[in-house]
Each structure stands twice: as C-alpha cells, then as structure tokens.
Amino acid sequence: MADNGRKADTVTLTIDGHEVTVPKGTSLLHAAETLGTEVPHYCYHPGLTAPAQCRICLVEVEGAPKLQPSCVTMAENGQVVHTDSPAAKRMRQGVLEFYLVNHPLDCPICDMSGECMLQDYVFEEGREKGRGREPKRVFGRDDFGGDVLFYGDRCVMCTRCVRFMDEVARDPRLTVVERGSRAVIDTFFDRGLEGASFAGNVVDICPVGALVSKDFLHKARAWDLDRTPSVCPNCSQGCNIELHTRDNLVQRLKPRENREVNGHWMCDYGRANYEWMNRPGRLEEPAAGRGAKRCVADWRSALEHLFVKLREGAEVKAVGSASASNEALAALAAVAGAAGEVSARVFRSPRAADEVPLPGFPLLVRRRDLASNVDGAGLLGFERTGDDRANGGLEDVAGHDGALLVLGDELTDQNEDFGAAASLYVYLGTFDSPAARNADFVLPVTTFAEEEGSFVNAQGRVQRYRQGLQAPGSARPAWLVLGALAAALADGGVPESAGDVFAELVAAHPAFAGLAWDGLGDRGAALRTEAVHG
Amino acid sequence: MAISVKVMRRPEAGRTSYMRATLKGMSLTFKHLVRPTKVTLEYPEEQPDLHPRWRGTHRMEVHADGRPKCVACGLCPTVCPANCIRLVGGEDDQGNRYPIVYEIDEFRCIFCGMCQEVCPVEAIHVGRHFENAEYTRDRFVYDLDRLMEQDHPTTLLWDPSDPRSE
Numbered sequence: 001m002a003d004n005g006r007k008a009d010t011v012t013l014t015i016d017g018h019e020v021t022v023p024k025g026t027s028l029l030h031a032a033e034t035l036g037t038e039v040p041h042y043c044y045h046p047g048l049t050a051p052a053q054c055r056i057c058l059v060e061v062e063g064a065p066k067l068q069p070s071c072v073t074m075a076e077n078g079q080v081v082h083t084d085s086p087a088a089k090r091m092r093q094g095v096l097e098f099y100l101v102n103h104p105l106d107c108p109i110c111d112m113s114g115e116c117m118l119q120d121y122v123f124e125e126g127r128e129k130g131r132g133r134e135p136k137r138v139f140g141r142d143d144f145g146g147d148v149l150f151y152g153d154r155c156v157m158c159t160r161c162v163r164f165m166d167e168v169a170r171d172p173r174l175t176v177v178e179r180g181s182r183a184v185i186d187t188f189f190d191r192g193l194e195g196a197s198f199a200g201n202v203v204d205i206c207p208v209g210a211l212v213s214k215d216f217l218h219k220a221r222a223w224d225l226d227r228t229p230s231v232c233p234n235c236s237q238g239c240n241i242e243l244h245t246r247d248n249l250v251q252r253l254k255p256r257e258n259r260e261v262n263g264h265w266m267c268d269y270g271r272a273n274y275e276w277m278n279r280p281g282r283l284e285e286p287a288a289g290r291g292a293k294r295c296v297a298d299w300r301s302a303l304e305h306l307f308v309k310l311r312e313g314a315e316v317k318a319v320g321s322a323s324a325s326n327e328a329l330a331a332l333a334a335v336a337g338a339a340g341e342v343s344a345r346v347f348r349s350p351r352a353a354d355e356v357p358l359p360g361f362p363l364l365v366r367r368r369d370l371a372s373n374v375d376g377a378g379l380l381g382f383e384r385t386g387d388d389r390a391n392g393g394l395e396d397v398a399g400h401d402g403a404l405l406v407l408g409d410e411l412t413d414q415n416e417d418f419g420a421a422a423s424l425y426v427y428l429g430t431f432d433s434p435a436a437r438n439a440d441f442v443l444p445v446t447t448f449a450e451e452e453g454s455f456v457n458a459q460g461r462v463q464r465y466r467q468g469l470q471a472p473g474s475a476r477p478a479w480l481v482l483g484a485l486a487a488a489l490a491d492g493g494v495p496e497s498a499g500d501v502f503a504e505l506v507a508a509h510p511a512f513a514g515l516a517w518d519g520l521g522d523r524g525a526a527l528r529t530e531a532v533h534g
Numbered sequence: 535m536a537i538s539v540k541v542m543r544r545p546e547a548g549r550t551s552y553m554r555a556t557l558k559g560m561s562l563t564f565k566h567l568v569r570p571t572k573v574t575l576e577y578p579e580e581q582p583d584l585h586p587r588w589r590g591t592h593r594m595e596v597h598a599d600g601r602p603k604c605v606a607c608g609l610c611p612t613v614c615p616a617n618c619i620r621l622v623g624g625e626d627d628q629g630n631r632y633p634i635v636y637e638i639d640e641f642r643c644i645f646c647g648m649c650q651e652v653c654p655v656e657a658i659h660v661g662r663h664f665e666n667a668e669y670t671r672d673r674f675v676y677d678l679d680r681l682m683e684q685d686h687p688t689t690l691l692w693d694p695s696d697p698r699s700e
Contacts, residue, residue: 107607
C-alpha cells in the first residue's frame with residue numbers, strides 16, 4: 001500500500017481510515033484538511049511558524065509512544081493517524097478544560113463570540129460543565145495602542161500575535177511576560193502598537209476574544225454580519241478582503257486569503273478606511289437640466305435624451321476615476337469613442353508620499369496610489385492628471401466646448417463654472433458637487449461596495465469584487481448605465497451583467513486578452529506580463 | 535354531487551304543548567336565582583388570577599444602582615422569531631457593555647418568551663400582566679426606560695430561587 005509507483009515527492013498515509021496522498025513535508029494537520037477533517041488548533045496559523053505549544057491539535061499516530069502535535073508532525077509513508085480516537089478526544093477535552101480554568105466565559109459581552117475557536121471547540125468537544133471551584137485569576141483589559149484592545153483573561157497564550165509582530169511585521173512590539181498561569185501578552189513598557197502599519201492583523205489571527213478592535217468594539221455580533229468577498233479599494237495593491245455588512249452599512253473590513261496578493265493580511269490604513277462607503281447624502285435619482293433648470297428624471301427618459309444628444313457628435317473629453325471598475329471605464333471609453341472624436345481621457349488619483357511594505361510577506365505593500373484601479377485606468381487608455389492630492393489638472397477640460405463626460409470624480413477642487421462652455425456635460429457620480437451645476441445630465445451611480453466589477457491591481461492582476469450593499473434610490477452601476485448607452489450607440493445588445501461588459505472589454509482591449517469573467521473567480525487572474533509593463 | 539336538502543320535521547301547530555319545555559326552562563332560571571353559578575368577573579374591581587406561566591409584556595431587571603442588567607449580548611434579537619427587538623450595544627463610562635438602545639415592539643411581539651429563556655444574565659422577562667392599553671400606537675414600542683419602569687410580576691418560565699435552573 002505504501003509507495004508503489006508513486007512519485008518520490010509525495011507520501012501516502014491513512015487518516016481516520018481514509019488513504020490520502022499529499023506532497024512531502026505536509027503536516028498531518030494539512031493532510032487531514034485535504035480530507036475535510038479539521039483538527040482543532042490555536043497556535044498554528046498557516047501564515048506563521050508553528051511552535052506546537054497549544055497542545056490541542058494532538059492526534060494519535062500508530063506506533064508513536066505518545067500523541068503527536070499534528071501541526072508540526074510531517075506526514076510520512078504508511079503512517080496511520082487517528083484524529084478522532086478516544087485517546088485524542090480525551091486529550092483534547094482535557095486541554096480544553098485547562099484553557100477554561102481561567103477563562104472568564106464572558107461570551108455574552110465578548111466581541112469574538114460567534115467566531116471564537118475556543119467557543120467552537122468547547123461546544124463541540126468540551127465538558128458540559130466545568131469542575132473548577134477555585135476563583136479565576138483576573139487581569140482586566142489593557143489598551144495596546146493603535147486599534148487594539150487586549151482582554152488578558154480571555155487569552156489562550158497561543159502567541160500568534162507575538163509571532164505575527166515578530167515574523168511578519170518584523171516589528172516585535174508584543175511579548176509574553178511572566179510564567180505559568182500569570183503569563184500574559186504585553187507590550188514593551190510604554191511603547192504599544194500605535195504607529196505600527198499592520199498591527200490590526202493581530203486581531204484577525206487571535207483565535208479567541210483576547211485581542212479585539214476598538215473600532216468594532218460592541219458594534220455588531222459576528223452572526224449578524226453578512227460577508228461579501230471583495231477587493232480593498234484603498235490602494236492599488238488590491239488586497240482580497242471581505243466586506244462585513246449589517247443594516248446595509250459596512251461594519252468592518254477583514255482580509256481574505258490570497259497568497260498571490262496579500263497572504264492572510266491587510267494593512268491598517270486599508271482596514272480603517274471604510275466609513276466613506278457608508279457616507280449618507282448620496283445622489284439617488286437621475287436629473288436633467290443645467291443649474292436652476294435641473295429636474296428629476298427617470299432613467300429611461302434621461303438616457304433617451306442623453307442618447308440623442310450624444311448622437312449629435314462633438315469633440316469629447318472624458319474624466320474617469322481610478323476608483324471606478326474596469327467595466328465602467330471601458331464603457332466610458334466606448335461611449336466617448338462612439339460620441340465623437342476623443343481629445344482627452346484623464347483621471348485623477350491621490351498618491352501617498354511613500355510605500356508601506358510588510359517585511360515578512362514582501363508581496364504585500366501599501367502602495368503609493370491610494371485608489372484601487374489606477375493600473376486598470378492606465379490600461380484602458382486613461383492618463384493621469386492633477387497632483388498627488390487628486391487636485392488640479394483639469395484646466396483643459398473645465399473650459400472645453402464639446403462634450404464632457406465625468407465619471408466618479410467628485411470635482412471637489414473645481415468651481416461652479418466647470419463645464420459651463422460644454423455643449424454636453426454628463427456627470428456620473430455618487431455625490432452632488434458644485435462643479436456638477438452645469439451638467440446637462442446628473443446620473444447617480446453606485447460605489448464599488450454596491451456593484452459587481454473588477455479592478456487591476458499594481459501587480460497586473462484582475463480581481464473581481466462583489467456586491468455587499470444595496471444601492472440608494474435608483475442609483476445604477478456605472479457599467480450598466482454606460483454599457484447601455486454604448487450598446488445603443490453601436491446598435492449592440494444591452495449588457496445584463498458586469499461579466500457581459502467585461503467580455504466586451506476583453507474583445508476591445510488587447511491588454512486584457514485571454515481573460516474570462518468566470519475564470520477570475522474570487523482570487524483573480526494575472527494579465528499577461530507584456531501588457532502590464534508594455 | 536347534488537346539494538342535499540334537509541327538511542326539518544316540525545310538529546303541527548295546535549297539536550303540541552310548549553308548556554313542558556317552558557317550565558323546564560323556568561325552573562333552571564329559578565335555580566340560578568336561589569343558587570347562582572358565577573362565571574363573570576367584576577373586573578376591574580376583581581382581578582383575574584393569571585396562570586404562573588402567563589406571558590405578557592416585557593420588563594427589564596435592574597441592578598441595585600439602577601443600571602439595566604442587560605449586557606447587550608444580542609441573543610434576544612437573534613432568537614426573536616418576530617424580529618421585534620432592536621438593540622444597539624455600547625460601553626458605559628465604567629467599561630461595562632450595556633444597551634444604548636433597547637426597544638421592543640409589543641405589537642410585533644408574539645409573546646413566545648424565548649427572549650427570557652435565552653437571556654444569559656436574566657435581564658429581560660415577559661410578565662404576568664395583561665393591562666397594556668394605550669392611547670397611541672407609538673406607545674407600544676417600549677424603550678429601555680419604559681422596560682425598566684415596568685414593575686409587574688415576571689413569568690415563572692424562570693424560578694427566582696433557582697435562576698440558572700441548577
């Protein structure tokens with residue numbers, strides 16, 4: 001049964017009666033995972049080294065004198081492993097009982113409740129009732145600085161946070177002080193986590209409620225949140241994230257694993273920047289007419305009038321946005337191209353002074369570009385203008401006397417004269433702006449959280465994001481509005497999904513050649529390298 | 535199937551005496567006059583004796599210092615089948631988690647008592663109480679202060695001498 005004819009770099013073993021073949025160097029914990037068996041674990045995290053100190057992942061290996069920690073025991077040929085044998089179960093129950101000796105069991109007021117690994121494992125395998133009669137030791141809570149709050153009583157001493165700061169952030173600011181039951185995680189003297197750029201990740205990797213986010217404290221229960229796979233819109237790294245939403249508001253952002261982009265991590269800048277997705281006072285209904293003559297219209301009549309105006313033909317200048325999806329920008333380019341001769345396609349985007357790298361995971365860098373789709377906009381023919389604060393650069397456009405299309409740029413630095421001379425001025429945005437006063441058509445569009453679409457990140461990777469919020473009023477995704485107009489101008493079919501627009505984009509832009517919407521999945525797909533650097 | 539018609543067979547007029555039935559009825563009436571069987575209750579002078587597991591409108595237990603016992607754990611809005619509880623948690627100045635907003639829409643409530651059953655700190659209770667009349671509909675959304683003011687007895691889903699059913 002061993003390795004008859006199999007390649008030497010794999011090993012075959014039996015776990016819980018099932019034979020499984022895994023690459024050499026795979027831990028028993030991972031091998032069991034391929035069979036769909038989760039071995040409980042605290043100190044082990046796929047992004048960190050394994051110290052095998054939590055002792056909850058012990059499994060029975062036939063022939064071994066004692067139970068083996070599955071996170072550091074490597075799979076070997078012919079091994080027979082039992083993750084659920086009476087001995088392993090008894091051991092886990094005992095370990096869990098020790099964890100609960102000093103655990104306050106304050107699940108009702110703990111923010112981790114509902115996604116806590118201690119809660120899950122005790123519920124599954126722990127004793128029904130505690131036997132402890134002694135008083136529990138009490139630490140109270142400690143402010144670790146930054147966004148992190150520490151509840152020492154809840155800690156299971158897995159040291160994931162210490163190892164993260166040590167190995168991944170390479171900024172060792174946390175440590176274990178004292179020994180035995182007095183052991184506790186602490187910062188060094190008065191220097192906490194404030195100013196650290198990736199410290200928020202310790203909250204994510206904490207398996208219990210010991211490290212919690214101050215921002216999220218008491219805000220929502222874990223089971224109330226809807227989780228939508230998305231892409232972080234706050235810089236051009238495009239970390240894979242989950243939008244956690246409740247009551248149609250984004251409550252927090254959490255990283256989603258993607259080893260090609262962000263590993264298991266995300267930066268604190270991106271994590272903290274979500275309130276703008278909940279900003280009230282949005283544009284909700286389409287409107288037509290300049291200045292005082294503006295009146296609310298319905299989508300059909302607004303688009304029909306706009307279609308007639310676009311057909312008149314004029315020199316077109318288009319202002320895109322580096323926060324808009326590839327689909328919206330491609331549709332904007334298509335509408336501009338069909339309406340007349342395009343003399344400018346520009347976008348403005350803020351840039352930070354420097355990059356913030358994560359030393360332990362070099363792929364992840366908080367990029368200088370603080371908008372999600374700078375690279376996509378570049379590939380789709382838009383040129384950067386303006387300064388590093390996304391101001392200025394629109395002098396040509398402001399006084400343009402042809403057709404003017406603005407998508408997603410709020411024009412906060414422009415005055416009321418913007419577009420006054422334009423023969424046609426279309427403003428597609430999420431918020432009204434003084435500079436939209438002269439717009440012939442003001443069309444409400446959705447933010448990235450309210451639509452489907454894709455971004456190109458700084459690595460040249462096309463990544464899809466999904467809809468997590470309901471759009472206000474009758475706001476529509478920009479790809480739908482512009483895609484319908486482009487289809488009407490070109491006598492084509494109206495797109496029914498972001499995927500339809502993406503297919504047209506792939507056909508029209510060779511940089512995206514070979515990509516398919518369904519092939520992007522939740523992890524994205526890389527553009528061909530010559531397209532990125534060409 | 536055809537509709538069947540039942541024909542009532544009545545005694546012919548003039549051939550039957552109603553005297554016997556009348557006397558029977560009158561005798562019952564006189565019996566009540568002498569030895570009455572009382573089924574009505576002179577409410578509100580007399581109050582009904584509610585069943586110990588009667589489930590009426592809610593009340594919130596308070597600590598000795600007047601704080602609500604609720605810790606805003608969110609289990610009651612989660613378990614509520616009628617979705618009538620609105621809860622926003624927060625932290626008070628002593629660092630205790632407490633409900634900033636706690637509202638129960640008593641119109642929407644179906645008085646199942648699951649909120650009381652699920653509460654880990656014995657804070658919310660349904661009451662042995664039925665006099666809920668109000669002049670306006672909006673008064674039926676009980677906020678935290680209102681719930682804390684209620685002083686009617688609580689339902690014995692919960693035994694005060696053995697609060698954790700041990």
